[in-house]
Amino acid sequence: MISKIVKASGIxxxxxxLIHFWGEDADKEIANNFMTAVAEMGxxxxxxxxxxxxxxxxxxxxxxxxxxxxxxxxxxxFDAVLDVxxxxxxxxxxxxxxxxxxxxxxxxxxxxxxxxxCKRFTQIRIPTAANAEESGxxxxxxxxxxxxxxxIDYTAAYEACRxxxxxxxxxxxxxxxxxxxxxxxxxLTDRVWHIDAGDGDxxxxxxxxxxxxxKTQGTVFFEDFYLDGVKYQNVLLHVRDGRIxxxxxPEITAFFEKQPQENRIVCELGFGMNPNVTDLCGxxxxxxxxxxxxxxxxxxxxxxxxxNEASDHIxxxxxxxxxxxxEQ
Numbered sequence: 031m032i033s034k035i036v037k038a039s040g041i042x043x044x045x046x047x048l049i050h051f052w053g054e055d056a057d058k059e060i061a062n063n064f065m066t067a068v069a070e071m072g073x074x075x076x077x078x079x080x081x082x083x084x085x086x087x088x089x090x091x092x093x094x095x096x097x098x099x100x101x102x103x104x105x106x107x108f109d110a111v112l113d114v115x116x117x118x119x120x121x122x123x124x125x126x127x128x129x130x131x132x133x134x135x136x137x138x139x140x141x142x143x144x145x146x147x148c149k150r151f152t153q154i155r156i157p158t159a160a161n162a163e164e165s166g167x168x169x170x171x172x173x174x175x176x177x178x179x180x181x182i183d184y185t186a187a188y189e190a191c192r193x194x195x196x197x198x199x200x201x202x203x204x205x206x207x208x209x210x211x212x213x214x215x216x217x218l219t220d221r222v223w224h225i226d227a228g229d230g231d232x233x234x235x236x237x238x239x240x241x242x243x244x245k246t247q248g249t250v251f252f253e254d255f256y257l258d259g260v261k262y263q264n265v266l267l268h269v270r271d272g273r274i275x276x277x278x279x280p281e282i283t284a285f286f287e288k289q290p291q292e293n294r295i296v297c298e299l300g301f302g303m304n305p306n307v308t309d310l311c312g313x314x315x316x317x318x319x320x321x322x323x324x325x326x327x328x329x330x331x332x333x334x335x336x337x338n339e340a341s342d343h344i345x346x347x348x349x350x351x352x353x354x355x356x357e358q
Contacts, residue, residue, distance in 0.1 A: 031180055032060075036067040036112070038184035038228025039152045043072030045109035050145065052080045053116030053156075060156055064114055076108075082123040089134040090126055096133070102140050110150035117160035154232045155315065165313040166259055175316055178306045179233035187235050188227035191303050195223040195237045201354045206299070206324060208350035209251030214269060214326075216299050217245030222335050227303075235304025235319040240336030244272040246296040250326065252348040256312040257285060267346075272296055274328060289328075292340040297331035300324065302347070314345040323347050 041047060047068045051061035061077055068075035113119070120138055122131070145151060155161050155176065162172035198204070198218070206214040218241055226234045246269050255265035266278035273294045277283045286294055304319035311317060318325040325347045329340040351358055 031177075032063045033067045033070065034184060035154060035180065035228065035232065036064065036071060038188075038234075039110065039112060040150055040229045041068060041071045041073050041110060045073040046107055047073050047075050048105065048108045048111045048145070048148075049075055049077045050080070050111055050113045051077060051116075052114065052119040054081050054083060057116040057156075057158070060116060061114060064112055068112075073109075080119070082117075082121075085122060085134070086124040086126065089122075089130050089137075092130065092133050092137075094133060097137050097140070102144050105141065105144040106147065108145075108148050110152070111145050111148050112152050112154060113145075114154045114156065115161070116156045116158050118164060150229055152229055152232065165311075165315070167311060167313060171311075172313075175307075175311065175313075176233060179235075179304055179316055179319065182235065182304060182306050184228045184234075187303060187305075188225065191225040191227045191235070191237050194301060194303060195225055198223055198239075198354060203355075204299075205353040206250060206350050207353065208348060209266070212249040212251040212266065214246065214248040214250040216296075217242040224334055231315075233304060233307070233316065233319055235307070235321075236300050236302050236325075238298055238300030238325075238334070240297060240331040240334055240338075241299050242272075243295050243297065243331075243336060243338050246272045250348070250350075252346060254310055254348075255282070255346060256310075256314075256317075257282060257344075257346075259312075261312060269296055289342075290340070292338055293329050293342050293344075295328060295338050295340070296326055297329055297336055297338050297340070297343065298325070298327035298334075298345070300327075300345075301352075310347060314347065317347040318345050320347065322349065324350050324352065 065075040157173040157176035159169040162169040202219045223239045252265045255262040268276045274286045302320040302323040307320040327345045329343040
């Protein structure tokens with residue numbers, strides 16, 4: 031499966047590839063297998079391991095002079111990054127003095143500012159019990175769902191995504207029909223559809239776009255609606271001038287009323303394309319990839335062609351019908 035993932039990420043012969051591994055030595059075999067798979071593609075692998083236990087010792091001892099610009103410039107030489115995590119990245123997991131944590135925080139900020147400038151940056155969640163913690167699923171269910179979502183034909187997934195994106199070519203407006211009589215209209219002028227079929231956020235399988243931020247209008251219905259770990263049913267959201275203006279249930283309306291304006295903007299429209307995600311479970315990383323579903327998101331979209339910068343990006347997944355130029 032690792033070989034399939036590495037191939038799908040777009041690696042080609044002669045490239046320099048950084049395996050950025052978040053995990054302890056007990057899981058290092060995973061990183062080693064990624065190194066081997068990269069070499070099999072004729073590319074050059076290099077490993078940078080982020081172990082919480084090792085980083086704790088390093089940054090307890092570190093001085094501000096330890097990581098200069100010369101160090102971070104080393105990471106501008108890579109063609110692609112495979113960001114592989116056996117547990118949640120960046121979090122140190124240990125209490126250290128504020129001045130030491132500030133050195134760690136600055137290190138991570140400067141490191142990612144370089145890594146994100148590589149031609150490709152692929153995030154790969156390993157199906158582990160540690161990663162299951164953020165999903166809300168029990169570990170066995172999480173691992174089974176994730177392994178199934180990874181085990182797809184990536185070439186076929188890309189072609190299916192490409193065909194789906196091609197159907198929207200030239201369409202500046204689309205209408206999403208949900209429930210009995212709900213309609214949500216999107217303005218797409220000068221925005222570009224993106225394909226996620228192995229070279230972005232894995233598990234993969236979706237097409238998505240950043241609609242014009244202040245033009246989304248109407249209502250949208252969800253049979254199942256997950257928010258802050260709580261499942262609601264038969265939820266209606268109202269959207270006015272691109273922002274969530276209210277919901278059919280008081281708890282949902284109260285949630286959005288507490289958010290800053292930029293976190294209420296409808297920032298994404300997408301469609302799931304992964305054939306091995308077959309039911310909703312409340313974990314957006316999987317749910318938004320489910321075939322025959324749409325998802326909208328609120329919050330940040332400046333990283334994929336939009337203009338809205340926000341502190342959050344929250345996806346909501348449902349079933350509906352899309353009309354392009356009036357045709358279903």
